[in-house]
Amino acid sequence: MSSSGKDLAEGSSSSPRDYQPQQQSSPATLSRYESQKRRDWNTFGQYLKNQRPPVPLSHCNCNHVLDFLRYLDQFGKTKVHLQGCMFYGQPDPPAPCTCPLRQAWGSLDALIGRLRAAYEENGGSPETNPFASGAIRVFLREVRECQAKARGIPYKKKKKSSNPSKDNEESSSTMHFS
Known part of the structure; x- marks a missing residue:
């Protein structure tokens, strides 16, 4: 990918101010999560602008x-074997x-979580959040199941260690966004 293409994929901007809203010497710098969320949001916005015709965020679905x-x-970067492959x-x-x-499914799931939060932080209504759509949840579930089959790795929900008394047998189709 070219340098400008990589910048687009990482959501970079021509203005250094966009990355550092406060002085670097200030103790309140963006966390890794907040920085990634901002890059993801900028990348998605650029993706919409590059559509023909461009799609305003208010019309995004x-x-x-x-x-x-x-x-x-x-x-x-995740190898996903096709059904006809001898390694499927x-x-x-x-x-x-x-x-x-x-x-990878996990990367997409995390991306959607960050974009869902960014949408609402940038003035979007939770009721109209396109990242919270049922169609997105179905898509992610299908990607997860397809990748697990193709790689021969059964998907198991990670157990949460913060609350050991909680029942860990939640349905694998339940999705939690943060």
């Missing part, structure tokens, strides 16, 4: 979000294959 997620797949369903294939690289 879950279909634009789904198209964005599919667009990001080309930059993925094998967690540790013994040799390389020509199957495509995709965005």
Whole structure:
């Protein structure tokens, strides 16, 4: 990817002020999460601007979000075996294959969580948040299941250690956004 393409993918801006709202010597710098959320938000905004015709954020819907997620797949680093591949369903294939690289489900899930929060922080209503759409949850669940089958790795919810008395047998289809 070219330098400008990489900048776009990372959501960089021409103004250094955009990255540092306060002086670096100030104790209140952005956390890694907040910085990533800002980059993701800028990248999504740039993606909408680059559509033909450009899509204003006020007209953005879950279909634009789904198209964005599919667009990001080309930059993925996770090998996802196709059903006809001899390594389909094998967690540790013994040799390389020509199957495509995709965005990992966990990366997409985290991205949607950050964009959902950014949408509301930038004035969007929770009721109209395209990142909170049921279609997005279905898409992410399908990606998770497809990738787990293709890689031969069953998906298991991580147990939360912060509340040991809580029942850890939650449904794997339940989605929590932060």
